[in-house]
Amino acid sequence: MSDVWQQLVELVRDYYHTKDFIPLHAPVFNGKEQDYVAQTIDSTFVSSVGTFVDRFEDDIATYAGSPKAVATVNGTAALHIALKLAGVETGDLVITQPLTFVATCNAIAYCGAEPVFVDVDLGTLGLSAQAMEQWLSNHAKLGADAVCRTKKDGKVIRACVPMHTFGHPAELDGLCKVSQRWNIALVEDAAESLGSFYKGQHTGTFGVSGTLSFNGNKIITTGGGGMILANEATAARAKHLTTTAKKAHTYEYIHDELGYNYRMPNLNAALGCAQLEQLEAFISAKRALADNYKSFFQGSSMQFITEPPECRSNYWLNGVICEDKKQRDELLESTNSRGVMTRPIWALMNHLPMYQNCRRGDLANAKWLEERVVNLPSSFK
Template identity: 50%
Template sequence: MKQTNLVENIVSVLKEFKPADKDFIALHEPSFQGNEWNYVKECLDTGWVSSVGKFVDQFEEMLREYTGVKRAVAVVNGTAALHICLKLVGVERNDEVLLPALTFIATANAISYIGAVPHFVDSSLETLGLDPKKLGEYLQEIAEVKNGVCYNKQTGRRIKAVVPMHTFGHPVDLDVLVEVCERFKIELIEDAAESLGSFYKGRHTGNWGRVSALSFNGNKITTTGGGGAILTNDEELGRWAKHLTTTAKVPHKWEFVHDEIGYNYRLPNINAALGCAQLEKMPDFLKQKRVLAKLYQEAFSKVAGVSFFTEPNFAVSNYWLNVIRLSPEWSHLRKEILQASNDQGLMTRPVWKLLCDLPMYEGAPKMDLSVARELEDSIINIPSSPYLGAAYA
């Protein structure tokens, strides 16, 4: 097969999904087809647009019910949610926190906000996320547990937590990861920023970590414009999360008393109003996105040299961002494919650069990252907006 044929074939498949009335298809556009205007207008009409209002409480309750957790706390963005999650489980300065090298920068940045040290681990070809089996083998070599605390034998630092990210909505193998965490006495925090609507063995992501984080950025499956949430099944941690993220203010009609260092991570009511309307449409979004994923899978099965990534057999994924992978012999064409597709008004994107290769994290500890590097070279994200599947749903 000629190089030009593969580039042309991939672009040709993507063009099949481009509506005739659109010059450009974004990677993931928000969809506002429900009560968004009504709820936001209510905020404007009543004046409840800031950090207090009925939609904040309603949004938290809707998240709690949808995900099945005991407590959901809405915050200003997903990075803030991760930051507080780390504090809630006791991560401190100079602790090491395990995370995939192949993840969005927010995962590592939140660790840095604490003053902790990111420790990068490899990914799985099955899930695109952290590989728990390989992590367990790695910890067997470099870690030791003393008096119920895990230490890195090479650095002497405490290994306090692990933060798997459910990449593009595909859950990691959580049962295996939970076993690794229990064996090495490490706290589990799920970075579920991309996996609202994804289920692992019938249960929503975010239920395995002691705490978990969601994101509602403008490109997520549901959006509040900007926003995030902390999920937990620990009622006490849930109360503390709410307290910390609302400036640690002690409730009183007029007094300003704050009993610890808190954070102004409150989600405004007007953003929560948008989120409530979006959550009402979640069944439609998920249906449309799964239809689109199925169509992509069928279309790319006819193109040699590329494969469409599908959910692992233990999960039902939200297919937030669809993924194609180039075969190793064709990975050198990735830049050319990105250029050709974007030139045709079809937004495609490479996966993130491995975080350990960024200047601020070059000296951080890391394990063998051979799979992560293979994924970095081969992944292309393709247009994934729900409306692309709506016509076929």
């Protein structure tokens, strides 16, 4: 396969027009970023109060078609608060996928809850509605109070968290139906999928809430930041909790419950406003790069990961499925040794020490993908 790896490296270098090191994903600043950040500095409102925070929330809500959006310091904080507002409490169980970034599970753990790992679909890399239904049928029951509990020990199964892997939407119709049937709150981890649509509706707007991330490696960045997408009542609660639960008063400091210092600084929001203005151009460039990769791997023994039917993916990270772990390791070694960064998909969450004893179903698909998926350079020009 050495010739194939060399050809892949040449394809990537030709696209980026460089012989230097090529990272997996780097931000692009081609718009009004410097202007907006300078305006923020000139205003002296660089912390969690300022016009750019309000503007960024409104702009994201409008773009995603969400009633409201609440900016946070990062995506993990957004998911933490979204889960709390979905009613997740200490001792609860939350169904999620093992094939995800660790922040998904950490946010569940911050609530004092425990993740339950259910398999993913091979076609979406996201939480499988069929696997979720099967696990619930085998292990759960709905009580007379309409609360979903485990048959074995009566633990409350409060929510489920699908993650839209690499920006590809999970199968939301099925997940919504299963969640409704079992009276489980659906909270979408849409950290990677800003700009992705499932049957014409933006990811993160199907459940009781959804969350986005604007980390430095996302399709648009605020340096660090996140967002909660929700209805007006939930958003109002989210804003209160993320602002240290401080009640409005002319001069007194009144905090009426346990709150969190999770608000996004105005400085970061200014960067986000400028980035969001370019989002559709970014997505077009990413989709063009994905087409290049798709053509390269067509007819090979490897499968390029494409958007699910009736979806538009932002193609945040491009990925390819290798024949087996041996081929995966060859690809990783050959590209990285030539200065082109590629990465394996995350280790399954149930393999990590803090989550290895969590409940789980049959994870055959997730295990299969863990041994085969490689992410390719996905920055855009």
